[in-house]
Amino acid sequence: MKQLVKILRSLLPILLWLPVESASASASTLNLNQIFLSTIENNQELKAAQSTLEQARAWEKEAGRHLFPSVSLNANVTHQEYPGYQSLPAGLAPGVDLFPTRLYGASFDVDQPIYLGGRIWNAWRFREVQRQKAEWDQRATQQKVLAEILQLVWNWSAQSEILKVLGESKDRQEEFVRLTRRRLKTGNAREYELLQGEADLISYEPRMSEIKERLISLQKGIQVLSGIPKTSVFPASFFSQSDKSPKIEVRGEFLQRSREQNPELRAAELGIQLARLNREIDLGEHRPSVSIKGRWGWSSPDRGDIGSESAKSSSLTLQLSVPLFSGLTSLEVKRAGQSGIQAAEAAYQSALDRQLIRLEEGKAALVASGQRLGQSRQWRQKAEKALAEGIKSYRVGLTSNFQVVQLQAARERAALGEIQSRLDHHVKFLNWKLALGEPVEEWSKGLTTPHIKGP
Template sequence: MKNIYILFILSLCAPSAFSQQSMMLEKYRSMAVEYSHDLKAAEKNLSASIELEKAARADLKPKLSGDANFQYTGNPLELNLNLPGMDKPLGIQGRDTKYGASLTLMQPIYTGGRLLENIRMAQHQHSLATHQKEQLLSDVCFQTDIQYWNTVARQEIVRIVTDYRNSIASLTETIRERVEVSLVNPQDLLMAEVRLNDAEFQLLQVQKEFETGVMAFNSLIGLPLEKSTPMDTIVPPVNLADSAQLTLAHDRPEIKMAHDQIRMAESSLKLNDSKYKPQLYIGVDGSYSSPGYDLRADLDPNYAVYAKVSVSLFEWGKRRNEKRASNQKIGIAKDNLNQIQDKVNLEIQSARLSLSQTMGQVQLSQQSLEKAHENERQAMERYNEGEISIVEVIEAQTYRQNAEINHVQAKVSAQGQYSALIKALNLYK
């Protein structure tokens, strides 16, 4: 009953709860997510989209603006009028300086849906930024898994090559002792020493690959490159029962982003169309300027209340052309969604098939490894009895080493395919 309950909980949780997922890998995955510069940039992009949505909503509210001006005219306006009953013409002269300040309060009443569509566009961009962050998180987790298991595999290969080197060294020492008492041909010692040098060379190479792998992994999780990072000593095989539980696929962020692109294209169509609809604004303009009314020199207050209506009447087919172009962009976005869905379905099925095949390879490599160990044991016995040459013993040890390396590579390939299936099903959280 307890096991059934645990399996039920695991099926509801993120893949980090599955048994083959190392606790250290869980820790490093969290460190990579926290350290990732791409995720930090995605978080800032998400915050910016929230602010842009708030800014779009602010356009619905009245706008208050201020203005100040100063103007000096070298030859101000003069007017002389000959009026009946007056001996002298009436002269009026404008002022050479004009200055003042004004405040304007304006409220949009109807904009053809532009303001509301701007808000919807900002919401779609916010949704797009959210799904972009989700995609980056999945990529970072997947990259961490692959880098971690590759580094563990390199460490295990170092141990395998070290054991192989030690076996060759032990065999070489045994042959040297037999050569000294003239029991075997000195040529056997030369062959063993050459093989020992090859093993030493191979060990240096795999150690270099392991150390560079650790540095790459440390760079990924934000640790100093030279730090010795603890990790698993062997690559565990993927548990068949756990992999069978990965059946429920969540919507991939790529699909969600494609839907966002469609909605943004639809909003763009409505925004373009709103330009050709009537625009209605009302406002109040208050000023305090000189010259005041009746051409007085002092500053005087004044005000104006207005309503403004504008509508596009003839644009030489521009509205129709823009609408057609926007409809084509919507069609492109829908085609992109269909393409992404096909790609995701293919990725999921390919990941399942690849995982199944690699798990079969793990079983085959395990069987080969057991036979290689037995072959090496029998070869040593027959060599000690003088039935075979040293060449066959060295070949048996080489087969055993290759079988061990193939087994490690099969296991790390299975872990990589398991992580690929997790990513394909969007189960990283």
């Protein structure tokens, strides 16, 4: 029995550890693809853009329905008086009333437009272009939201790495303080050197606390915008761990690619088509129209005859309408429509000019940030190597406290500078890709996968 108790006591820690281990295994680490999928599914701004797109598609279908005839069932009672006329004497035409005061009717009416000055076809085309513009607007909204998520993720990664650097510096500072205390006892250090080392050690606490607050704020922002669960596990960093030099595409027909892919430019280009179609729709009211109207039903002074053969009636009408004069409003409509087209063309040209500037500035900024990143990496590598050599010399008494403090500060500045340069290069790359109009969710996959082309 005692042996069984001993066995159970030895197994108890293992049994307690299993649920914790299984829970941690079930909570997988997030990646960018999961965050993007959750954002597309849960973000409210994207839902609004998708609803607008669905509305545009419904309006396009509604416009196409006007090509088909409309059928309606009508019933009416007409009261009429003819004071200047007299009915025939009852002896001449018994039971005949040529001018009844009340007339009952019921009919099926069909209206089939054939040509309404081009309004039907142009309205259908107008809704089609509106749907295309809504698709590009939805894509622009998705690009904007995903870019915002990406910047938050990168900022979180940068702050996480900064916290790691400060933690490493704090650990080295603690070691430095221990060594200084030891050297102070042997007379190889002074009191003020120890005090300065302890002061520097304390200074890391508020800095690290501030970084932790930023991390919490950024993580909450990512959770709110993307809709990921609050229990999601973030990786150590969303940056690529590759040390390869950045490969940047700096040659190509960037303006043409931007005209084909950039949502803002495509929407502005479709705005010209909408302005032209809107003018044609307005001018259609001043053009000839042709339609066919049919009627089949019953009409009788006696309500009881409705539905009988004697009261049956039908008609088929080919109607031609030619506007002759409408107060010269057609001239003003044409002038207003032309002004709308000119405004849309000017807006598109202005967007092209701004896009050209954006591409030139973005390319220059991307190349410059890539060069700074390469230099910052070299700076960090040399600073870390110098600190490692300095600590070795300090342990054997060949380096002074002041030199170690300088090396530690230089290493920290280099590490923080490299992180900031990496973040800046990623942001410049993001702006460049947004200018080209390439989907964020596609090209960003290479930024977190080692040894794939990217910043």
